[in-house]
Amino acid sequence: MSEATCLQSILNLQSVWSNQDNQVTSHFSHDLFSTHSGDLSTPSLPSVSSQPVPLPFPLSHGTTTLAFIFQGGVLAAADTRSSCSGLVACPAAQKILPIHSHLVGTTSGTSADCALWKRILARELRLYQLRHGRRLSTRGAAKLLSHMLHPFKGTELCVASGFGPCLFYVCSDGTRLQGTLFSVGSGSPYAYSILDQGVEWGLTVEEATAIGREAVYRATHRDAYSGNCVDVYHVSSKGWTRRSREDLKEEYYREKEQREKDKSRSTTGSE
CATH class of the missing domain: 3.60.20.10 (Aminohydrolase, N-terminal nucleophile (Ntn) domain)
Structure with missing residues (x-):
């Protein structure tokens, strides 16, 4: 295998790895750090679509x-x-x-x-x-x-x-x-x-x-x-x-x- 062919194979492999990493990072960022504006500088948890779970008993706080x-x-x-x-x-x-x-x-x-x-x-x-x-x-x-x-x-x-x-x-x-x-x-x-x-x-x-x-x-x-x-x-x-x-x-x-x-x-x- 010539040096040019070997170098081209390495570049193709790096390109595949880079695309896979971008897909994983994009999916992870969309799930855990999604914002309304799309700005990743302000991370936020994903929205929860299910109904809130009620507390088992009311939390009443009292003091003087x-x-x-x-x-x-x-x-x-x-x-x-x-x-x-x-x-x-x-x-x-x-x-x-x-x-x-x-x-x-x-x-x-x-x-x-x-x-x-x-x-x-x-x-x-x-x-x-x-x-x-x-x-x-x-x-x-x-x-x-x-x-x-x-x-x-x-x-x-x-x-x-x-x-x-x-x-x-x-x-x-x-x-x-x-x-x-x-x-x-x-x-x-x-x-x-x-x-x-x-x-x-x-x-x-x-x-x-x-x-x-x-x-x-x-x-x-x-x-x-x-x-x-x-x-x-x-x-x-x-x-x-x-x-x-x-x-x-x-x-x-x-x-x-x-x-x-x-x-x-x-x-x-x-x-």
């Missing part, structure tokens, strides 16, 4: 979390009941997640999603601090979280920064609100009834803690998806401190004792 600003910083409180539909999945869940020494987040929604994005946010804030030699501002952290949380459930940030205490509510649709008082979750309407009448700027740390615990207790009294214990975090210019976890029945006994004292005073006064 709150945070407010006072002269001593920011106080955050939350119950510890984690529920799945009508089932109490965990009576001792942690819904207040520390992010760094001066930043904590309260979560409301799917616990796994919130815990994942808390870790991602903590990593990004730590990388920012290492690169720039300073912490990212409160507004910057809230804005970063609002971008990351778009497909996930709502989360709340509470922080005391160098410019004073700051409180942000960040939702899964990208909404970012700054305020002085927020309550999130199925028990929040009941918690607001206590917070609106008790929260003010001049509260002491003990008074703020008592109001936060009472607000969570009132919410758990009416909301079936909130309950068990209450966690309280106090964030100040020195960082966050966690108060001891307390069973909500202790708040019930304190309220009962106070009612008995008030009743005895009214009885004594009438005599």
